[in-house]
Amino acid sequence: MAHADYEAVIGLEVHVQLLTATKMFCRCPNRFGAAPNTLVCPVCLGYPGTLPVPNRHAVDLAVRLALAIGCEVRNTSVFARKNYFYPDLPKGYQISQFDRPLAEDGLLPLSQSEKGVRIERLHLEEDAGKLLHEAPGGGALPGQSLVDFNRCGVPLVEIVSRPDMASAAEAQDYLQTLHQLLLYTGTSDGNMEEGSLRCDANVSVRRRGETRLGTKAEVKNVNSFRNVARAIEHEIERQIAILEAGGRVAQETRSFDADTGTTRLMRSKEEAHDYRYFPEPDLPPLVVAPERVAEIRAALPELPWRRRARLVSQYGLPAADAQVLAGSRELADYYEAAVAALPGNPKGIANWVQGEVLRDVKERKVELGETIPPGRLATLVGMVDAGKISNSAAKEVFAAVASAGEAGEDPAAAVERLGLAQVSDSSQIELWIEEVVEQNPAQVAQYRAGKVQVAGFLVGQVMKRSGGRAEPKTVQQLMRQALEQEPVRE
Numbered sequence: 001m002a003h004a005d006y007e008a009v010i011g012l013e014v015h016v017q018l019l020t021a022t023k024m025f026c027r028c029p030n031r032f033g034a035a036p037n038t039l040v041c042p043v044c045l046g047y048p049g050t051l052p053v054p055n056r057h058a059v060d061l062a063v064r065l066a067l068a069i070g071c072e073v074r075n076t077s078v079f080a081r082k083n084y085f086y087p088d089l090p091k092g093y094q095i096s097q098f099d100r101p102l103a104e105d106g107l108l109p110l111s112q113s114e115k116g117v118r119i120e121r122l123h124l125e126e127d128a129g130k131l132l133h134e135a136p137g138g139g140a141l142p143g144q145s146l147v148d149f150n151r152c153g154v155p156l157v158e159i160v161s162r163p164d165m166a167s168a169a170e171a172q173d174y175l176q177t178l179h180q181l182l183l184y185t186g187t188s189d190g191n192m193e194e195g196s197l198r199c200d201a202n203v204s205v206r207r208r209g210e211t212r213l214g215t216k217a218e219v220k221n222v223n224s225f226r227n228v229a230r231a232i233e234h235e236i237e238r239q240i241a242i243l244e245a246g247g248r249v250a251q252e253t254r255s256f257d258a259d260t261g262t263t264r265l266m267r268s269k270e271e272a273h274d275y276r277y278f279p280e281p282d283l284p285p286l287v288v289a290p291e292r293v294a295e296i297r298a299a300l301p302e303l304p305w306r307r308r309a310r311l312v313s314q315y316g317l318p319a320a321d322a323q324v325l326a327g328s329r330e331l332a333d334y335y336e337a338a339v340a341a342l343p344g345n346p347k348g349i350a351n352w353v354q355g356e357v358l359r360d361v362k363e364r365k366v367e368l369g370e371t372i373p374p375g376r377l378a379t380l381v382g383m384v385d386a387g388k389i390s391n392s393a394a395k396e397v398f399a400a401v402a403s404a405g406e407a408g409e410d411p412a413a414a415v416e417r418l419g420l421a422q423v424s425d426s427s428q429i430e431l432w433i434e435e436v437v438e439q440n441p442a443q444v445a446q447y448r449a450g451k452v453q454v455a456g457f458l459v460g461q462v463m464k465r466s467g468g469r470a471e472p473k474t475v476q477q478l479m480r481q482a483l484e485q486e487p488v489r490e
Helices: 058-066 167-185 225-244 290-298 305-313 319-326 327-340 348-363 375-385 392-402 411-418 427-437 441-448 454-465 472-484
Strands: 005-019 080-085 092-096 103-109 116-126 131-132 147-148 155-161 196-208 216-220 251-258 262-268
Touching: 005 167, 005 225, 058 116, 058 147, 058 167, 058 290, 092 116, 103 167, 155 327, 167 196, 167 225, 167 305, 196 225, 196 375, 216 225, 216 262, 225 251, 225 262, 305 319, 305 327, 305 348, 319 327, 319 348, 327 348, 327 375, 348 375, 348 392, 375 392, 375 411, 392 411, 427 441, 427 472, 441 454, 441 472, 454 472
Parallel strands: 216 251
Antiparallel strands: 005 155, 005 196, 080 092, 103 116, 116 155, 131 147, 196 216, 251 262
16 A cells, blocks of 8 residues: 555456356357357347347356355346447347346455455356457557457356455455466366456545445456556555545546556446346246255365365475465376375475476476376485485486376386486495595695585585485595595605
Protein backbone atom coordinates (compact mmCIF):
# COMPACT_ATOMS: atom_id res chain seq x y z
CA MET A 1 0.00 0.00 0.00
CA ALA A 2 1.30 3.43 -0.94
CA HIS A 3 -0.55 5.27 1.86
CA ALA A 4 -0.71 4.16 5.49
CA ASP A 5 -4.12 5.78 5.99
CA TYR A 6 -5.90 3.59 3.45
CA GLU A 7 -6.59 -0.08 2.87
CA ALA A 8 -7.63 -1.88 -0.29
CA VAL A 9 -10.64 -4.15 -0.68
CA ILE A 10 -10.42 -6.51 -3.66
CA GLY A 11 -12.68 -9.14 -5.17
CA LEU A 12 -12.12 -11.12 -8.36
CA GLU A 13 -14.53 -12.39 -10.99
CA VAL A 14 -12.88 -15.18 -12.96
CA HIS A 15 -14.19 -16.74 -16.15
CA VAL A 16 -12.94 -20.29 -16.74
CA GLN A 17 -13.35 -22.09 -20.05
CA LEU A 18 -14.30 -25.71 -19.38
CA LEU A 19 -12.32 -28.53 -20.94
CA THR A 20 -15.04 -30.07 -23.10
CA ALA A 21 -14.98 -31.41 -26.65
CA THR A 22 -18.04 -29.42 -27.71
CA LYS A 23 -19.76 -26.15 -26.85
CA MET A 24 -22.25 -25.48 -24.07
CA PHE A 25 -25.52 -25.72 -26.00
CA CYS A 26 -24.60 -27.24 -29.39
CA ARG A 27 -22.28 -29.84 -30.90
CA CYS A 28 -19.77 -27.42 -32.44
CA PRO A 29 -16.16 -28.23 -31.45
CA ASN A 30 -14.72 -26.37 -28.47
CA ARG A 31 -11.26 -25.74 -29.90
CA PHE A 32 -8.81 -22.85 -29.97
CA GLY A 33 -6.97 -21.68 -33.06
CA ALA A 34 -9.36 -22.65 -35.88
CA ALA A 35 -9.86 -20.35 -38.87
CA PRO A 36 -12.31 -17.54 -38.02
CA ASN A 37 -16.02 -18.38 -38.11
CA THR A 38 -15.54 -22.07 -38.93
CA LEU A 39 -16.69 -23.57 -35.58
CA VAL A 40 -20.22 -22.20 -35.72
CA CYS A 41 -23.77 -23.40 -36.32
CA PRO A 42 -27.31 -21.96 -36.22
CA VAL A 43 -27.59 -22.73 -32.48
CA CYS A 44 -24.48 -20.87 -31.26
CA LEU A 45 -25.17 -18.06 -33.74
CA GLY A 46 -28.71 -17.70 -32.37
CA TYR A 47 -30.69 -18.25 -35.56
CA PRO A 48 -34.46 -18.03 -35.09
CA GLY A 49 -36.13 -21.36 -34.36
CA THR A 50 -33.04 -23.07 -32.91
CA LEU A 51 -33.06 -24.63 -29.43
CA PRO A 52 -30.10 -24.97 -27.02
CA VAL A 53 -29.34 -28.33 -25.35
CA PRO A 54 -27.06 -28.30 -22.27
CA ASN A 55 -23.74 -30.13 -22.43
CA ARG A 56 -23.79 -32.80 -19.70
CA HIS A 57 -20.01 -32.99 -19.46
CA ALA A 58 -19.78 -29.21 -18.96
CA VAL A 59 -22.23 -29.49 -16.07
CA ASP A 60 -20.19 -32.31 -14.51
CA LEU A 61 -16.96 -30.28 -14.80
CA ALA A 62 -18.65 -27.25 -13.24
CA VAL A 63 -19.91 -29.37 -10.35
CA ARG A 64 -16.42 -30.87 -9.90
CA LEU A 65 -14.85 -27.44 -9.68
CA ALA A 66 -17.56 -26.16 -7.34
CA LEU A 67 -17.00 -29.08 -4.97
CA ALA A 68 -13.22 -28.60 -5.10
CA ILE A 69 -13.59 -25.05 -3.76
CA GLY A 70 -16.05 -26.16 -1.11
CA CYS A 71 -19.23 -24.74 -2.64
CA GLU A 72 -22.72 -25.96 -1.91
CA VAL A 73 -24.10 -27.30 -5.21
CA ARG A 74 -27.76 -26.56 -5.81
CA ASN A 75 -29.86 -29.51 -6.89
CA THR A 76 -31.86 -27.08 -9.06
CA SER A 77 -30.43 -24.00 -10.78
CA VAL A 78 -31.88 -21.82 -13.51
CA PHE A 79 -30.45 -20.48 -16.77
CA ALA A 80 -31.22 -16.85 -17.56
CA ARG A 81 -30.84 -14.48 -20.48
CA LYS A 82 -28.41 -11.62 -19.91
CA ASN A 83 -29.45 -9.01 -22.46
CA TYR A 84 -27.01 -6.52 -23.92
CA PHE A 85 -25.86 -5.38 -27.33
CA TYR A 86 -22.31 -5.88 -28.53
CA PRO A 87 -21.02 -6.80 -32.02
CA ASP A 88 -19.54 -10.12 -30.83
CA LEU A 89 -22.90 -11.29 -29.37
CA PRO A 90 -25.02 -12.48 -32.31
CA LYS A 91 -28.07 -13.43 -30.22
CA GLY A 92 -28.27 -10.07 -28.48
CA TYR A 93 -28.17 -11.96 -25.19
CA GLN A 94 -25.93 -14.40 -23.34
CA ILE A 95 -27.23 -17.55 -21.66
CA SER A 96 -25.98 -17.37 -18.07
CA GLN A 97 -27.31 -17.88 -14.55
CA PHE A 98 -28.43 -15.08 -12.27
CA ASP A 99 -30.55 -15.43 -9.15
CA ARG A 100 -30.29 -19.22 -8.92
CA PRO A 101 -26.68 -20.18 -9.72
CA LEU A 102 -25.25 -23.69 -9.81
CA ALA A 103 -23.22 -23.31 -6.59
CA GLU A 104 -22.58 -20.89 -3.73
CA ASP A 105 -20.57 -20.31 -0.53
CA GLY A 106 -17.14 -21.82 -1.09
CA LEU A 107 -13.61 -21.17 0.17
CA LEU A 108 -10.26 -21.17 -1.65
CA PRO A 109 -7.19 -21.53 0.63
CA LEU A 110 -4.31 -19.40 -0.63
CA SER A 111 -0.88 -20.89 -1.38
CA GLN A 112 1.39 -18.21 0.03
CA SER A 113 -0.40 -17.62 3.34
CA GLU A 114 -2.78 -19.24 5.79
CA LYS A 115 -5.63 -17.07 4.51
CA GLY A 116 -8.69 -18.38 2.68
CA VAL A 117 -10.81 -16.34 0.26
CA ARG A 118 -14.56 -16.89 0.38
CA ILE A 119 -16.33 -17.76 -2.85
CA GLU A 120 -19.71 -16.09 -3.30
CA ARG A 121 -20.97 -18.09 -6.29
CA LEU A 122 -20.06 -20.27 -9.25
CA HIS A 123 -22.38 -20.31 -12.23
CA LEU A 124 -22.51 -21.71 -15.75
CA GLU A 125 -22.73 -19.58 -18.88
CA GLU A 126 -21.73 -19.43 -22.53
CA ASP A 127 -18.97 -17.29 -24.00
CA ALA A 128 -19.40 -14.49 -26.53
CA GLY A 129 -17.37 -14.07 -29.73
CA LYS A 130 -14.18 -12.10 -30.18
CA LEU A 131 -13.57 -8.72 -31.82
CA LEU A 132 -10.33 -8.25 -33.75
CA HIS A 133 -9.13 -4.68 -34.17
CA GLU A 134 -6.33 -5.45 -36.60
CA ALA A 135 -6.15 -7.52 -39.78
CA PRO A 136 -4.82 -11.10 -39.76
CA GLY A 137 -1.05 -10.86 -39.66
CA GLY A 138 -1.13 -7.58 -37.76
CA GLY A 139 -2.13 -5.05 -40.42
CA ALA A 140 -4.07 -1.91 -39.52
CA LEU A 141 -7.87 -1.66 -39.90
CA PRO A 142 -8.58 2.06 -39.64
CA GLY A 143 -12.07 2.57 -38.26
CA GLN A 144 -12.97 -1.12 -38.59
CA SER A 145 -13.10 -4.29 -36.54
CA LEU A 146 -13.48 -7.94 -37.49
CA VAL A 147 -15.56 -10.43 -35.53
CA ASP A 148 -14.84 -14.13 -35.01
CA PHE A 149 -17.82 -16.09 -33.68
CA ASN A 150 -15.88 -19.33 -33.04
CA ARG A 151 -15.93 -18.69 -29.29
CA CYS A 152 -19.69 -18.12 -29.16
CA GLY A 153 -21.28 -20.79 -26.99
CA VAL A 154 -18.05 -22.09 -25.48
CA PRO A 155 -18.84 -23.37 -21.94
CA LEU A 156 -17.69 -21.18 -19.07
CA VAL A 157 -18.02 -21.00 -15.35
CA GLU A 158 -17.82 -17.64 -13.65
CA ILE A 159 -16.36 -17.75 -10.14
CA VAL A 160 -17.09 -14.68 -8.03
CA SER A 161 -15.09 -14.15 -4.85
CA ARG A 162 -16.06 -12.15 -1.82
CA PRO A 163 -14.06 -8.91 -1.37
CA ASP A 164 -11.64 -10.68 0.97
CA MET A 165 -8.30 -9.71 -0.57
CA ALA A 166 -6.38 -6.73 0.76
CA SER A 167 -3.41 -6.47 -1.62
CA ALA A 168 -2.33 -7.09 -5.19
CA ALA A 169 -0.11 -9.93 -3.93
CA GLU A 170 -3.09 -11.72 -2.34
CA ALA A 171 -5.11 -11.32 -5.55
CA GLN A 172 -2.27 -12.80 -7.60
CA ASP A 173 -1.95 -15.66 -5.11
CA TYR A 174 -5.71 -16.31 -5.36
CA LEU A 175 -5.61 -16.43 -9.15
CA GLN A 176 -2.54 -18.69 -9.28
CA THR A 177 -4.04 -21.03 -6.68
CA LEU A 178 -7.27 -21.22 -8.68
CA HIS A 179 -5.26 -21.94 -11.84
CA GLN A 180 -3.44 -24.75 -10.00
CA LEU A 181 -6.79 -26.18 -8.92
CA LEU A 182 -8.10 -26.16 -12.50
CA LEU A 183 -5.17 -28.31 -13.60
CA TYR A 184 -5.43 -30.65 -10.58
CA THR A 185 -9.13 -31.27 -11.28
CA GLY A 186 -8.82 -31.39 -15.07
CA THR A 187 -11.66 -28.89 -15.45
CA SER A 188 -9.76 -26.42 -17.69
CA ASP A 189 -6.35 -25.96 -19.27
CA GLY A 190 -6.24 -22.51 -17.63
CA ASN A 191 -4.40 -20.97 -20.57
CA MET A 192 -4.59 -17.20 -20.07
CA GLU A 193 -2.98 -16.42 -23.44
CA GLU A 194 -5.73 -18.33 -25.25
CA GLY A 195 -8.49 -16.87 -23.09
CA SER A 196 -9.27 -20.04 -21.12
CA LEU A 197 -8.84 -18.05 -17.90
CA ARG A 198 -9.91 -14.40 -17.80
CA CYS A 199 -10.02 -12.17 -14.75
CA ASP A 200 -11.91 -9.01 -13.82
CA ALA A 201 -10.78 -7.26 -10.64
CA ASN A 202 -13.10 -5.18 -8.45
CA VAL A 203 -10.97 -2.71 -6.52
CA SER A 204 -11.90 -0.11 -3.92
CA VAL A 205 -10.09 1.68 -1.11
CA ARG A 206 -11.23 3.04 2.23
CA ARG A 207 -9.66 4.68 5.23
CA ARG A 208 -8.27 2.22 7.73
CA GLY A 209 -10.74 1.34 10.44
CA GLU A 210 -13.81 1.99 8.28
CA THR A 211 -16.23 -0.88 7.70
CA ARG A 212 -18.20 0.61 4.84
CA LEU A 213 -16.89 -0.36 1.40
CA GLY A 214 -15.57 2.34 -0.90
CA THR A 215 -16.75 2.88 -4.47
CA LYS A 216 -15.28 0.17 -6.66
CA ALA A 217 -13.83 0.21 -10.13
CA GLU A 218 -13.82 -2.95 -12.24
CA VAL A 219 -10.70 -3.70 -14.28
CA LYS A 220 -11.64 -6.02 -17.16
CA ASN A 221 -9.97 -8.99 -18.84
CA VAL A 222 -6.42 -8.84 -17.50
CA ASN A 223 -4.35 -11.44 -19.33
CA SER A 224 -1.61 -12.65 -16.96
CA PHE A 225 -1.01 -13.29 -13.26
CA ARG A 226 1.56 -10.53 -13.01
CA ASN A 227 -0.62 -8.05 -14.90
CA VAL A 228 -3.49 -8.71 -12.49
CA ALA A 229 -1.20 -7.57 -9.68
CA ARG A 230 0.09 -4.60 -11.69
CA ALA A 231 -3.43 -3.46 -12.61
CA ILE A 232 -4.59 -3.67 -8.98
CA GLU A 233 -1.50 -1.85 -7.70
CA HIS A 234 -2.11 1.01 -10.14
CA GLU A 235 -5.82 1.16 -9.39
CA ILE A 236 -5.16 1.40 -5.65
CA GLU A 237 -2.73 4.26 -6.22
CA ARG A 238 -5.14 6.02 -8.59
CA GLN A 239 -8.08 5.86 -6.18
CA ILE A 240 -6.03 7.02 -3.19
CA ALA A 241 -4.76 9.98 -5.21
CA ILE A 242 -8.35 10.97 -6.07
CA LEU A 243 -9.46 10.78 -2.44
CA GLU A 244 -6.41 12.65 -1.17
CA ALA A 245 -7.17 15.43 -3.65
CA GLY A 246 -10.69 15.73 -2.23
CA GLY A 247 -12.40 13.99 -5.15
CA ARG A 248 -14.79 11.05 -5.36
CA VAL A 249 -14.04 7.71 -7.01
CA ALA A 250 -16.50 6.96 -9.82
CA GLN A 251 -18.02 3.51 -10.26
CA GLU A 252 -16.80 2.51 -13.70
CA THR A 253 -15.28 -0.21 -15.84
CA ARG A 254 -11.62 0.22 -16.78
CA SER A 255 -9.09 -1.59 -18.94
CA PHE A 256 -5.42 -2.21 -18.20
CA ASP A 257 -2.62 -1.12 -20.52
CA ALA A 258 0.29 -3.52 -19.94
CA ASP A 259 2.74 -1.24 -21.78
CA THR A 260 2.17 1.74 -19.48
CA GLY A 261 1.08 -0.17 -16.36
CA THR A 262 -2.02 2.02 -16.05
CA THR A 263 -5.79 1.59 -16.23
CA ARG A 264 -8.08 3.71 -18.40
CA LEU A 265 -11.81 4.33 -18.59
CA MET A 266 -13.89 1.98 -20.76
CA ARG A 267 -17.44 2.87 -19.67
CA SER A 268 -19.52 3.83 -16.66
CA LYS A 269 -20.40 0.75 -14.61
CA GLU A 270 -23.58 -1.08 -15.52
CA GLU A 271 -25.65 -2.51 -12.68
CA ALA A 272 -27.13 -6.02 -12.85
CA HIS A 273 -30.65 -4.73 -13.58
CA ASP A 274 -29.37 -3.01 -16.73
CA TYR A 275 -29.00 -6.47 -18.28
CA ARG A 276 -32.75 -7.19 -17.90
CA TYR A 277 -32.19 -10.76 -16.74
CA PHE A 278 -35.10 -13.14 -17.10
CA PRO A 279 -35.34 -16.97 -17.06
CA GLU A 280 -34.21 -18.58 -20.32
CA PRO A 281 -37.50 -19.68 -21.95
CA ASP A 282 -35.85 -22.38 -24.10
CA LEU A 283 -34.23 -24.23 -21.18
CA PRO A 284 -35.92 -25.89 -18.21
CA PRO A 285 -34.35 -25.66 -14.73
CA LEU A 286 -31.07 -27.56 -14.49
CA VAL A 287 -31.48 -30.46 -12.06
CA VAL A 288 -28.37 -32.18 -10.68
CA ALA A 289 -29.36 -35.20 -8.61
CA PRO A 290 -27.73 -35.60 -5.16
CA GLU A 291 -26.46 -39.01 -6.23
CA ARG A 292 -24.63 -37.43 -9.17
CA VAL A 293 -23.07 -34.79 -6.92
CA ALA A 294 -21.94 -37.50 -4.49
CA GLU A 295 -20.39 -39.50 -7.33
CA ILE A 296 -18.46 -36.47 -8.59
CA ARG A 297 -17.32 -35.62 -5.05
CA ALA A 298 -16.02 -39.16 -4.52
CA ALA A 299 -13.95 -38.91 -7.71
CA LEU A 300 -12.19 -35.66 -6.74
CA PRO A 301 -8.40 -35.91 -6.64
CA GLU A 302 -6.37 -34.94 -3.61
CA LEU A 303 -6.50 -31.14 -3.71
CA PRO A 304 -3.25 -29.14 -3.84
CA TRP A 305 -3.40 -27.63 -0.34
CA ARG A 306 -4.08 -31.04 1.16
CA ARG A 307 -1.27 -32.59 -0.83
CA ARG A 308 1.17 -29.92 0.33
CA ALA A 309 0.28 -30.66 3.94
CA ARG A 310 0.64 -34.42 3.41
CA LEU A 311 4.07 -34.09 1.76
CA VAL A 312 5.25 -32.26 4.87
CA SER A 313 3.71 -34.68 7.36
CA GLN A 314 4.41 -37.96 5.52
CA TYR A 315 7.91 -37.29 4.20
CA GLY A 316 9.18 -34.67 6.64
CA LEU A 317 9.77 -32.15 3.86
CA PRO A 318 10.19 -28.42 4.51
CA ALA A 319 7.10 -26.41 3.58
CA ALA A 320 9.03 -24.69 0.78
CA ASP A 321 9.84 -28.05 -0.84
CA ALA A 322 6.23 -29.20 -0.55
CA GLN A 323 5.09 -25.95 -2.16
CA VAL A 324 7.22 -26.62 -5.25
CA LEU A 325 6.54 -30.35 -5.51
CA ALA A 326 2.77 -29.93 -5.16
CA GLY A 327 2.83 -27.16 -7.75
CA SER A 328 1.30 -29.52 -10.27
CA ARG A 329 -0.41 -32.86 -9.92
CA GLU A 330 2.04 -34.43 -12.41
CA LEU A 331 5.11 -33.23 -10.49
CA ALA A 332 3.73 -34.43 -7.16
CA ASP A 333 2.92 -37.83 -8.71
CA TYR A 334 6.44 -38.02 -10.16
CA TYR A 335 8.03 -37.22 -6.79
CA GLU A 336 5.96 -39.79 -4.91
CA ALA A 337 6.70 -42.46 -7.53
CA ALA A 338 10.44 -41.83 -7.06
CA VAL A 339 10.13 -41.94 -3.26
CA ALA A 340 8.22 -45.22 -3.50
CA ALA A 341 11.27 -46.67 -5.26
CA LEU A 342 13.71 -45.21 -2.67
CA PRO A 343 11.71 -44.71 0.55
CA GLY A 344 14.77 -44.12 2.68
CA ASN A 345 15.67 -40.69 1.29
CA PRO A 346 12.59 -38.52 0.53
CA LYS A 347 14.57 -35.29 1.06
CA GLY A 348 17.32 -36.40 -1.32
CA ILE A 349 14.71 -37.24 -3.96
CA ALA A 350 13.07 -33.83 -3.39
CA ASN A 351 16.40 -32.08 -3.94
CA TRP A 352 17.01 -33.90 -7.22
CA VAL A 353 13.46 -33.30 -8.50
CA GLN A 354 13.61 -29.58 -7.71
CA GLY A 355 17.14 -29.33 -9.09
CA GLU A 356 18.15 -31.54 -11.99
CA VAL A 357 14.70 -32.76 -13.06
CA LEU A 358 13.03 -29.36 -13.28
CA ARG A 359 16.16 -27.85 -14.82
CA ASP A 360 16.15 -30.53 -17.53
CA VAL A 361 12.45 -29.98 -18.27
CA LYS A 362 12.97 -26.22 -18.53
CA GLU A 363 16.18 -26.26 -20.57
CA ARG A 364 15.00 -28.85 -23.10
CA LYS A 365 11.40 -27.51 -23.08
CA VAL A 366 9.95 -30.99 -22.62
CA GLU A 367 7.12 -32.52 -20.62
CA LEU A 368 7.84 -34.26 -17.32
CA GLY A 369 7.23 -37.64 -18.96
CA GLU A 370 10.12 -36.98 -21.37
CA THR A 371 12.84 -36.65 -18.73
CA ILE A 372 14.33 -39.44 -16.58
CA PRO A 373 11.62 -41.82 -15.29
CA PRO A 374 11.08 -41.60 -11.51
CA GLY A 375 12.28 -45.16 -10.91
CA ARG A 376 15.60 -44.46 -12.62
CA LEU A 377 15.99 -41.21 -10.69
CA ALA A 378 15.55 -43.23 -7.49
CA THR A 379 18.22 -45.70 -8.66
CA LEU A 380 20.62 -42.84 -9.35
CA VAL A 381 20.06 -41.19 -5.97
CA GLY A 382 20.43 -44.58 -4.29
CA MET A 383 23.82 -45.08 -5.96
CA VAL A 384 24.98 -41.72 -4.56
CA ASP A 385 23.68 -42.65 -1.11
CA ALA A 386 25.55 -45.97 -1.25
CA GLY A 387 28.82 -44.28 -2.23
CA LYS A 388 28.95 -45.98 -5.62
CA ILE A 389 29.22 -42.67 -7.50
CA SER A 390 29.91 -39.10 -6.48
CA ASN A 391 27.29 -36.37 -6.67
CA SER A 392 29.05 -34.71 -9.59
CA ALA A 393 29.30 -38.02 -11.43
CA ALA A 394 25.61 -38.62 -10.78
CA LYS A 395 24.77 -35.33 -12.53
CA GLU A 396 26.78 -36.49 -15.54
CA VAL A 397 24.89 -39.79 -15.55
CA PHE A 398 21.59 -37.91 -15.20
CA ALA A 399 22.36 -35.84 -18.30
CA ALA A 400 23.19 -38.99 -20.26
CA VAL A 401 20.07 -40.87 -19.15
CA ALA A 402 17.42 -38.12 -18.97
CA SER A 403 17.60 -36.98 -22.59
CA ALA A 404 16.35 -40.38 -23.82
CA GLY A 405 13.34 -40.53 -21.44
CA GLU A 406 11.77 -43.98 -21.16
CA ALA A 407 14.09 -45.29 -23.88
CA GLY A 408 17.20 -44.33 -21.90
CA GLU A 409 19.57 -46.80 -20.33
CA ASP A 410 19.65 -47.83 -16.70
CA PRO A 411 21.83 -45.54 -14.55
CA ALA A 412 24.08 -48.45 -13.49
CA ALA A 413 24.77 -49.25 -17.15
CA ALA A 414 25.50 -45.59 -17.86
CA VAL A 415 27.93 -45.44 -14.92
CA GLU A 416 29.78 -48.47 -16.30
CA ARG A 417 29.82 -47.13 -19.86
CA LEU A 418 31.07 -43.69 -18.81
CA GLY A 419 33.63 -45.07 -16.35
CA LEU A 420 32.22 -43.03 -13.48
CA ALA A 421 32.13 -45.69 -10.76
CA GLN A 422 33.49 -44.26 -7.53
CA VAL A 423 36.94 -45.51 -6.53
CA SER A 424 37.21 -46.53 -2.90
CA ASP A 425 40.29 -48.76 -3.33
CA SER A 426 42.77 -47.39 -0.79
CA SER A 427 45.85 -48.35 -2.79
CA GLN A 428 44.74 -46.38 -5.87
CA ILE A 429 43.73 -43.36 -3.79
CA GLU A 430 47.09 -43.47 -1.95
CA LEU A 431 48.89 -43.27 -5.29
CA TRP A 432 46.92 -40.15 -6.26
CA ILE A 433 47.59 -38.61 -2.82
CA GLU A 434 51.31 -39.35 -3.15
CA GLU A 435 51.41 -37.58 -6.53
CA VAL A 436 49.51 -34.55 -5.20
CA VAL A 437 51.73 -34.26 -2.11
CA GLU A 438 54.87 -34.40 -4.25
CA GLN A 439 53.60 -31.72 -6.66
CA ASN A 440 52.38 -29.28 -3.98
CA PRO A 441 55.19 -28.99 -1.42
CA ALA A 442 54.32 -25.40 -0.45
CA GLN A 443 50.77 -26.29 0.56
CA VAL A 444 51.99 -29.41 2.39
CA ALA A 445 54.44 -27.26 4.35
CA GLN A 446 51.66 -24.77 5.19
CA TYR A 447 49.50 -27.60 6.55
CA ARG A 448 52.31 -28.95 8.69
CA ALA A 449 52.95 -25.42 9.96
CA GLY A 450 49.39 -25.28 11.30
CA LYS A 451 47.40 -23.90 8.36
CA VAL A 452 45.07 -26.92 8.25
CA GLN A 453 42.54 -25.34 5.85
CA VAL A 454 44.88 -26.02 2.91
CA ALA A 455 43.94 -29.68 3.27
CA GLY A 456 40.76 -28.85 1.35
CA PHE A 457 42.84 -27.66 -1.60
CA LEU A 458 44.91 -30.83 -1.58
CA VAL A 459 41.81 -33.06 -1.37
CA GLY A 460 40.36 -31.14 -4.32
CA GLN A 461 43.50 -31.85 -6.33
CA VAL A 462 43.09 -35.57 -5.65
CA MET A 463 39.46 -35.44 -6.72
CA LYS A 464 40.48 -33.62 -9.87
CA ARG A 465 43.18 -36.17 -10.62
CA SER A 466 40.66 -38.99 -10.15
CA GLY A 467 38.14 -37.35 -12.46
CA GLY A 468 35.74 -37.02 -9.53
CA ARG A 469 35.65 -40.78 -9.04
CA ALA A 470 37.58 -41.04 -5.76
CA GLU A 471 35.38 -41.63 -2.72
CA PRO A 472 35.60 -38.28 -0.86
CA LYS A 473 35.55 -39.59 2.72
CA THR A 474 38.34 -42.05 1.98
CA VAL A 475 40.37 -39.30 0.28
CA GLN A 476 39.98 -36.99 3.29
CA GLN A 477 40.97 -39.71 5.74
CA LEU A 478 44.03 -40.89 3.78
CA MET A 479 45.13 -37.32 2.97
CA ARG A 480 45.06 -36.43 6.67
CA GLN A 481 47.18 -39.50 7.47
CA ALA A 482 49.66 -38.61 4.73
CA LEU A 483 50.00 -34.99 5.84
CA GLU A 484 50.43 -35.88 9.49
CA GLN A 485 53.27 -38.32 8.82
CA GLU A 486 56.74 -37.06 9.65
CA PRO A 487 58.54 -36.03 6.46
CA VAL A 488 61.40 -38.37 5.47
CA ARG A 489 64.79 -36.70 6.15
CA GLU A 490 67.59 -37.30 3.66
